[in-house]
Amino acid sequence: xxxxxxxxxxxxxxxxxxxxxxxxxxxxxxxxxxxxxxxxxxxxxxxxxxxxxxxxxxxxxxxxxxxxxxxxxxxxxxxxxxxxxxxxxxxxxxxxxxxxxxxxxxxxxxxxxxxxxxxxxxxxxxxxxxxxxxxxxxxxxxxxxxxxxxxxxxxxxxxxxxxxxxxxxxxxxxxxxxxxxxxxxxxxxxxxxx
Amino acid sequence: xxxxxxxxxxxxxxxxxxxxxxxxxxxxxxxxxxxxxxxxxxxxxxxxxxxxxxxxxxxxxxxxxxxxxxxxxxxxxxxxxxxxxxxxxxxxxxxxxxxxxxxxxxxxxxxxxxxxxxxxxxxxxxxxxxxxxxxxxxxxxxxxxxxxxxxxxxxxxxxxxxxxxxxxxxxxxxxxxxxxxxxxxxxxxxxxxx
DNA sequence: ACTCTACAGTTGACATTGTCATCTGCGGTG
DNA sequence: CACCGCAGATGACAATGTCAACTGTAGAGT
Numbered sequence: 402x403x404x405x406x407x408x409x410x411x412x413x414x415x416x417x418x419x420x421x422x423x424x425x426x427x428x429x430x431x432x433x434x435x436x437x438x439x440x441x442x443x444x445x446x447x448x449x450x451x452x453x454x455x456x457x458x459x460x461x462x463x464x465x466x467x468x469x470x471x472x473x474x475x476x477x478x479x480x481x482x483x484x485x486x487x488x489x490x491x492x493x494x495x496x497x498x499x500x501x502x503x504x505x506x507x508x509x510x511x512x513x514x515x516x517x518x519x520x521x522x523x524x525x526x527x528x529x530x531x532x533x534x535x536x537x538x539x540x541x542x543x544x545x546x547x548x549x550x551x552x553x554x555x556x557x558x559x560x561x562x563x564x565x566x567x568x569x570x571x572x573x574x575x576x577x578x579x580x581x582x583x584x585x586x587x588x589x590x591x592x593x594x595x
Numbered sequence: 596x597x598x599x600x601x602x603x604x605x606x607x608x609x610x611x612x613x614x615x616x617x618x619x620x621x622x623x624x625x626x627x628x629x630x631x632x633x634x635x636x637x638x639x640x641x642x643x644x645x646x647x648x649x650x651x652x653x654x655x656x657x658x659x660x661x662x663x664x665x666x667x668x669x670x671x672x673x674x675x676x677x678x679x680x681x682x683x684x685x686x687x688x689x690x691x692x693x694x695x696x697x698x699x700x701x702x703x704x705x706x707x708x709x710x711x712x713x714x715x716x717x718x719x720x721x722x723x724x725x726x727x728x729x730x731x732x733x734x735x736x737x738x739x740x741x742x743x744x745x746x747x748x749x750x751x752x753x754x755x756x757x758x759x760x761x762x763x764x765x766x767x768x769x770x771x772x773x774x775x776x777x778x779x780x781x782x783x784x785x786x787x788x789x
Numbered sequence: 790a791c792t793c794t795a796c797a798g799t800t801g802a803c804a805t806t807g808t809c810a811t812c813t814g815c816g817g818t819g
Numbered sequence: 820c821a822c823c824g825c826a827g828a829t830g831a832c833a834a835t836g837t838c839a840a841c842t843g844t845a846g847a848g849t
Contacts, residue, residue, distance in 0.1 A: 404845080404846090405796080405797075405844085405845050405846075408797080408845095409796085409797060409798095412797075412798085433834080433835060433836085434835075434836065434837090435834090435835075435836095443797090443798065443799090444798065444799050444800075445799090445800090445835095445836090445837095446798070446799065446800075446837085446838085447797075447798055447799080449798095449837075449838080450796080450797055450798065451797095454836080454837075455835095455836065455837090503706075510754060510755070510758045510760065511758060512697075512757065512758050512759065513758070513759060517759075521759065524760055525765065528760075528765060545765075545766050545767045545768065546766075546767070546768055546772075546776070548766065549761065549766040549767075549768045549773060550748070550773055550776055550777070552751075552755070553748060553751035553752045553754075553755050553761065553773060554744070554747060554748040554751050555751065556751040556754055556755055556760075557746075557747035557748050557749065557750040557751020557752065557753075557754065558747045558751065559751075560704060560747075560750055560751065560754055561704070561746070561747050561750055563706065564704045564705060564706050564707070565706065565707060565711075565715065566704065566718055566722075566750075567743065567747065571719065571722060571739075572739050572740075572742065572743040573739045573740070573743075574739065574740055574743045578740075579743060579744055579747060582740070582744055583744070586780050586784065590780065598816080598817090599815085599816050599817075599825075599826075602816095602826080603825085603826065603827095606826080606827085627805080627806060627807085628806075628807065628808090629805090629806075629807095637826090637827065637828085638827065638828050638829075639806090639807090639808095639828090639829090640808085640809085640827070640828065640829075641826075641827055641828080643808075643809080643827095644825080644826055644827065645826095648807080648808080649806095649807065649808090
């Protein structure tokens, strides 16, 4: 026998997973509360016992992916390799989310509207991890400046790749090359400043 | 007396303008075909005489802004100043669209779904203009590599600023500083390679 | 052991919206 | 002047987010 709160928690979990699954599979318009309910084994209205509205449910989906990314980035420093490699790995990790889960990626960077705190706090966590990785490469004094530059650039690369605006035909380059250039330039700037 | 085709063209214009206006003012969910029609002085179904569906109408809205950007970028080279200033101005021009018309900006970089050609062609035009501006700074050999880097980075800056993920609190920097750093690094790389 | 309450989940209903089939009116052509 | 084709209007429909009302039961209080 499951307690009431356990059952409710399980339902909530199932709802979030269902929403994430539908988003991944069919994009935003595939995420209907009716289908989310069906996939979670409950009915359409059940979500309103756990979330204020559809937006809030999606906010949780985004926040959980941010948390996943934070933990992924945290693991980067544990594995061996040079600081440069860590930064490269971290940036490519973000880009990989864009490639493998484009709809989820878009959701992560959509303007927070539901409960801003939930998403923003989780995103901030991942950004802190990234900041630590960059510190390793350029030192803590320059970490924020370079961190912002590297992160925004990687996000731009992911975004343009995702929207088809980074065509190899026109630009003669790939996301990987761009990341390499960025990391090399950052490492170079550090050395040249002492 | 207006001819039939003139009147139809005027209606089409009004529909596109109405959609753009509603998008600017109230975001995507404010763009309903009923309101678009009302704003354009026609009824809800009129749009289907000019566009396959809502998506196609929005594709035209995005394409027109890309064309506007292309023409804006074209003007950059005519005004005086150093190549560095031109690149900086061009990047900030993109970022300014993100700031002043966030919903339209998002639409420009959304995955093309309606008639891909319309939007992609217009975007390509703007990118060509940008390429020309970058050539001025780094030479035509490196233009594509640096162009892709600068454009994706600027897009990332715009996107993160727009989604609230580029908080000054955390990163201690601004979009303008990031652009300056990028441009300086590009100009520097060119010199150091000869 | 019995009762009662709070709450998870269901169901009916409704307004909104995109879309299409059908209808209407008129400019242009013979 | 008759006719046709198209721009636009309108009725209808299915899908969807949301909420009010309802139901059943786990768990607390006695």
